[in-house]
Structure formats: C-alpha cells, structure tokens
Amino acid sequence: MKIDPRLCVECANCVAVCPMSAIHIDPEIRRAVVDEDECVECFACYRGMSSENLNPMLIRLARRTLGLFRFRFDPEPDGCPTAAIVPQELEWPRSIRRVFSDVLMTHEGTGILGRGTEEVKTNDVTGRLGPGFAGFVVELGRPSVGARFYDIEKVSRALAAVGVIFEEKNPITGLMTDVSEGALDPEVLDEKVMSAIIEFRTPLEGTDAVLQVLEGVAREIDTVMAVGVAARCGEDGQNDLESMLPALGYPIVRAKTNLGLGRAEVIS
Amino acid sequence: MTHSLHRFGQPEDLAGDYIVFAMPAQGVDPESAIRTEKEFLRRSLRHQPVNLGDAKKGGWFQPQKNLGPGVHWRRNTEPKPELVIDGVDAPGIVAAVFDRYEAMEAFVEELRELDLGVSINISALADRAATCCRACGITRHSVEYSLGFLGKTEKLPEKEILELATMCGHGTVSFGLAEKMMDRVRSGRMTPKAAARTLARFCVCSIFNPARAEEILSGKRKRG
Ligand code: SF4
Ligand code: SF4
Numbered sequence: 055m056k057i058d059p060r061l062c063v064e065c066a067n068c069v070a071v072c073p074m075s076a077i078h079i080d081p082e083i084r085r086a087v088v089d090e091d092e093c094v095e096c097f098a099c100y101r102g103m104s105s106e107n108l109n110p111m112l113i114r115l116a117r118r119t120l121g122l123f124r125f126r127f128d129p130e131p132d133g134c135p136t137a138a139i140v141p142q143e144l145e146w147p148r149s150i151r152r153v154f155s156d157v158l159m160t161h162e163g164t165g166i167l168g169r170g171t172e173e174v175k176t177n178d179v180t181g182r183l184g185p186g187f188a189g190f191v192v193e194l195g196r197p198s199v200g201a202r203f204y205d206i207e208k209v210s211r212a213l214a215a216v217g218v219i220f221e222e223k224n225p226i227t228g229l230m231t232d233v234s235e236g237a238l239d240p241e242v243l244d245e246k247v248m249s250a251i252i253e254f255r256t257p258l259e260g261t262d263a264v265l266q267v268l269e270g271v272a273r274e275i276d277t278v279m280a281v282g283v284a285a286r287c288g289e290d291g292q293n294d295l296e297s298m299l300p301a302l303g304y305p306i307v308r309a310k311t312n313l314g315l316g317r318a319e320v321i322s
Numbered sequence: 323m324t325h326s327l328h329r330f331g332q333p334e335d336l337a338g339d340y341i342v343f344a345m346p347a348q349g350v351d352p353e354s355a356i357r358t359e360k361e362f363l364r365r366s367l368r369h370q371p372v373n374l375g376d377a378k379k380g381g382w383f384q385p386q387k388n389l390g391p392g393v394h395w396r397r398n399t400e401p402k403p404e405l406v407i408d409g410v411d412a413p414g415i416v417a418a419v420f421d422r423y424e425a426m427e428a429f430v431e432e433l434r435e436l437d438l439g440v441s442i443n444i445s446a447l448a449d450r451a452a453t454c455c456r457a458c459g460i461t462r463h464s465v466e467y468s469l470g471f472l473g474k475t476e477k478l479p480e481k482e483i484l485e486l487a488t489m490c491g492h493g494t495v496s497f498g499l500a501e502k503m504m505d506r507v508r509s510g511r512m513t514p515k516a517a518a519r520t521l522a523r524f525c526v527c528s529i530f531n532p533a534r535a536e537e538i539l540s541g542k543r544k545r546g
Contacts, residue, residue, distance in 0.1 A: 069498065070496065070498035070499045070501070070502040071496055071498065071499050071524070072496060072498065073493050073494060073495075073496035073497070073498075075496075075498060096493070096494060098494040098496065098524060101385065101526075102385055102494055102523065102524040102526075103385060104385045104386040104387060104389055104523070105386075105387050105388070105389060106389045106390060106391060106393055107388065107389070107390070108391060128394075130389065130393055130394065130397070131499075131502060131503070131506065131512075131520060132385070132499075132520045132523055132524070133389065133393075137387075157377075157492045157494060157526045157527065158378070158526065173466065174464040174465075174466050175343075175345050175415075175441055175443050176345055176346075176347040176348075176441040177441075177463060177464040178441050178463040178464070179347040179441055180347050183464060189466070191327075191466065193328075195493075196328065196471075196491075196493060197328065197330070197471070197478065197484065197487060197488045197493060198487055198493040198496060198497055199474070199477050199478070248492070248493050249492075249493060265469075268472060269472060272472035272473040273473075275473050275474065276474060277473055277474055277477070278471050278472065278473040278474055278475055278477060278478065279471065279472050279473050280327070280328040280468070280470070280471055281468075281469040281470065281471075281472060282327050282328070282466050282467060282468050282469065283466065283467055283469060284464055284465060284466035284467070285464065285465060286463070286464045287461070287462045287463060287464060287465060289461065290461070291452075291455065291461040291462040293462075293464075293465055295465070295467060296465075299467060299469070304467075304469045304470075306448050306449075306467055307333055307336070307447065307448065307468065307470075308327065308328070308329060308336060308445070308446065308447060308448060308467075308468040309327075309445075309446075309447075309448035309451060309465050309466060309467045309468065310326065310327050310443050310444070310445045310465070310466045311443060311444045311445075311446075311448070311451040311452070311455065311462050311464075311465050312441060312442075312443050312462070312463045312464040312465070313430070313433075313434075313441075313442045313443065313444065313455065313460050313462065313463065314460065314461060314462065314463030314464075315433065315434065315437070315438070315439075315440075315441065315442045315460070316346075316347065316439065316440050316441035316442070317439040
C-alpha cells in the first residue's frame with residue numbers, strides 16, 4: 055500500500071486504522087508513510103476508510119490558519135479526508151501478503167474468501183471431519199499481531215513431526231514443498247501476513263499430544279496463535295472433546311456449533 | 323476461516339454476543355444459494371439483530387466513500403439492511419448478530435422450521451448454543467471450540483481493547499482504532515454509539531457486535 059504525498063494532509067487517521075501499525079507520520083516531509091516491510095496488504099486502510107474527498111491544498115491552508123488560534127482540524131476518525139491511500143501492483147512473493155491478509159481475496163486453492171477453508175462450518179454437508187477425529191485450526195498472527203512465514207513454518211514442521219494430517223485444500227498446505235515435513239516454499243518465508251491458518255486432523259486420542267506440541271512451539275515464535283479444535287457429534291449431539299478439553303486444562307467457553315441443518319442433496 | 327471463533331472476553335461479557343451464520347457448501351447451485359441467503363437475512367430482521375452482513379459485500383455499517391465537508395454535522399450512520407439483502411449476488415457467508423439469547427433462539431427456531439438446506443452455525447458461548455439446540459429440538463452436528471491464544475501474548479493490548487478488536491476475526495478492526503475510540507469516548511468527544519459504529523464499519527463480514535462494543539466503550543458494564 056502507498057500513500058500519495060500530493061494528497062496526504064497528515065491528519066494521522068490512517069495511523070490508528072492500520073492493524074499492523076505500519077503507517078507513521080514522517081515529521082520531515084509531514085506526510086504519512088507506509089513501512090512496506092510491515093504492511094501486509096490487508097486493504098483495511100484503503101477499503102475500510104471512508105473519504106470526504108476534500109481538496110488537500112485547502113485543507114493544509116485551513117490547518118495552518120486554525121493552528122495559529124490553537125484550533126485543530128478534526129476529520130471523521132474513520133476517514134482519509136483526501137483519499138490519499140493508493141494500492142500498488144504486487145509481485146510475487148509480496149503478492150502472497152494480500153492473499154492471506156485481505157478479507158475479500160478469494161484463495162485459488164479453497165475457492166472461498168479468507169485464510170482458511172470451510173472447516174466444520176459445512177461439515178453437515180461435506181462430512182470432511184468424520185467421527186473419531188479432532189480437527190485443528192491454528193491461526194498464526196491472530197489477533198492482529200501478524201505473522202511471518204518463517205514462524206508459521208516452525209509450527210507446521212513441529213506438527214508434521216507428530217504425524218498430523220494436513221488439510222489438503224488449506225492455503226498453507228498448498229504452500230508446502232514437503233507435506234511430510236511441513237516445509238514451506240522458501241521464497242515466502244520472510245513475507246508477513248495478517249494471519250494464516252494451519253488446518254489438520256488427528257485421531258481424537260492424539261489431541262493431548264498435539265496440544266503439547268503447540269504449547270512447546272508457541273515459546274519459539276515471535277507472534278501469537280489462536281487455537282481451535284473441532285469434533286463431530288454423535289447421534290445424541292455429544293462429542294468427546296467436551297470432557298477431554300477441560301481435563302487437559304482448556305476450559306470450554308466459546309464455540310462454533312454446526313446445527314446439522316444443511317443438506318448434501320442441494321449440491322449439484 | 324475461523325472468523326467468529328476467538329472473541330476475547332469473560333463468559334459473563336460474552337453472554338450478550340451471538341452470531342448465527344449461513345454458508346452454502348461449494349458446489350451448491352449459485353442461484354438457489356443466493357435466494358436462500360437473502361431469505362436468511364430477511365427473516366433475521368424479525369428478531370432485532372444488532373448487525374447483519376454478507377462476507378463478500380459488507381454489512382449494514384459500511385465505509386462511505388463519497389462524504390463531503392458537511393459530514394461532521396449530518397452523517398447518516400443508521401443501519402441499512404436493504405443494502406445488505408439486495409447486495410447478495412454470489413454464494414458466501416451471511417451472518418446476523420444478536421445481543422440477546424432469546425432473540426437468537428427465536429431466530430434459530432425459525433430457521434429450523436424454514437429448512438433452508440444450507441449449513442447453519444451458531445458462534446457463541448458453547449453452553450448457550452447447546453441450550454438453544456436443545457430448546458429447538460436440534461441435534462448438534464459438529465462443534466469447534468476456541469482454546470484461546472498461545473505464543474507471545476505479551477504483544478496483545480489491554481483487555482477492553484482486545485475485546486473490541488477481536489469482534490472482527492479478520493483483524494481489520496485494529497487495536498489502534500479501538501484505543502482511539504476508547505480515548506474519544508472517555509474524553510467526551512464521541513458517544514459510545516458513534517464510536518461503536520465507527521469500529522463496526524471496518525469489519526467487512528459484519529460479525530462485529532456494536533451493542534457489546536457500546537457497553538465496553540461506555541465503561542458502564544460490570545468488569546469481568
Ligand atoms: S488518513 Fe489520509 S490524509 Fe490522513 S494521514 Fe493518512 S493518508 Fe494522510
Ligand atoms: S494495507 Fe493494511 S497493513 Fe498495509 S498500510 Fe494499509 S492497513 Fe496497514
């Protein structure tokens with residue numbers, strides 16, 4: 055992402071809006087600038103900010119004049135008053151940033167928006183997570199810290215070592231050069247993304263071992279990860295994780311519950 | 323996508339936060355999926371949702387690209403449900419957010435009767451979702467549990483900021499903007515409602531709960 059210095063009036067609204075804190079006001083040029091290495095091309099600034107489409111020359115003049123009287127120019131806090139934020143052409147491997155960070159990018163491999171797959175959201179129709187398995191969804195970089203692929207690879211390698219089954223259609227699995235080792239394409243390792251999801255299955259009885267691996271590798275990464283685990287319910291609507299997780303030290307608080315109202319026959 | 327799963331908060335604070343969403347599986351006839359999604363959104367309006375959205379197009383609070391200088395005095399920030407419903411033009415995820423359990427349960431009951439044929443999920447406190455299923459005579463199919471955050475958690479901000487920002491699962495409601503809105507409300511420069519709506523505009527999927535945000539921002543709620 056870039057900021058057009060001819061349009062920017064250094065209101066600093068975009069500084070707060072950027073989830074990666076990649077924008078600052080350069081006091082020498084008195085304009086906002088984007089730190090390209092930290093920017094993950096999430097488009098939150100460009101797409102998320104409203105715009106008042108004001109004339110930058112007039113605004114600078116007004117700011118100087120108001121400043122003399124200790125008044126301040128105060129645009130709407132969610133807007134770039136002059137529409138100064140402009141996207142740039144992204145080339146490989148930088149383009150991978152947007153794929154994993156811009157909510158509205160559809161991933162080629164999954165065909166859906168965002169960073170993961172349908173997971174258990176459509177499990178009632180697809181049956182992708184069957185009985186007897188725990189389906190893990192480990193999102194590196196979330197919430198709003200961001201992650202480099204070299205950290206993501208540390209986690210995928212640690213998981214591969216305990217024999218998890220990576221979800222084939224997941225974008226991170228698609229970046230693996232060796233799935234058995236959890237190795238990622240070396241070209242992307244230094245790239246930063248808002249977050250990326252590693253998705254895999256393990257037999258239910260392997261849940262404890264996976265959690266121990268995650269707790270261990272969590273100490274080696276320079277970011278955070280949000281961990282979710284899913285199970286299929288039996289005919290009585292119960293599942294084994296419900297008793298297993300609290301016993302492993304993970305109290306049950308929030309969950310996503312698939313109600314089983316989807317029908318496979320509506321798929322053409 | 324785990325976009326709604328990891329909302330930060332104490333259970334008592336999360337008791338005012340329910341997301342119900344519909345998602346057709348890939349391969350579903352697009353025309354019928356669009357009709358179904360519109361029906362889902364239309365029906366949700368009977369149950370006073372606090373947010374409504376189509377993950378591909380945005381929600382009823384959206385950025386406005388054509389504001390003029392008069393916006394400070396007359397900005398229309400009211401929800402626009404018809405914008406969302408009319409805008410659905412491709413299969414995807416549609417969601418309705420509720421701040422009351424009763425409203426969510428009544429909507430789920432209606433969905434069960436409607437039998438739309440697409441996958442319906444509740445993202446909320448696990449026990450509330452289970453209670454809702456029992457009350458509506460629904461047998462849960464699958465459940466995904468949030469185990470919280472691991473790693474360098476010292477990089478995360480204070481509790482209230484985290485509560486606000488994690489209501490957008492894709493991270494586009496930044497810690498910085500949440501903090502700025504807190505400051506503005508504390509210093510009397512913005513109302514909690516205006517600040518909550520400002521944050522909501524950055525959540526493209528519209529699963530952000532402005533009612534809960536308003537409570538957090540007002541500083542009036544009992545702290546967990
Ligand atoms: S919001 Fe726009 S005008 Fe304000 S500092 Fe950022 S780029 Fe410049
Ligand atoms: S694209 Fe995202 S990360 Fe980059 S400057 Fe804009 S808000 Fe920040």
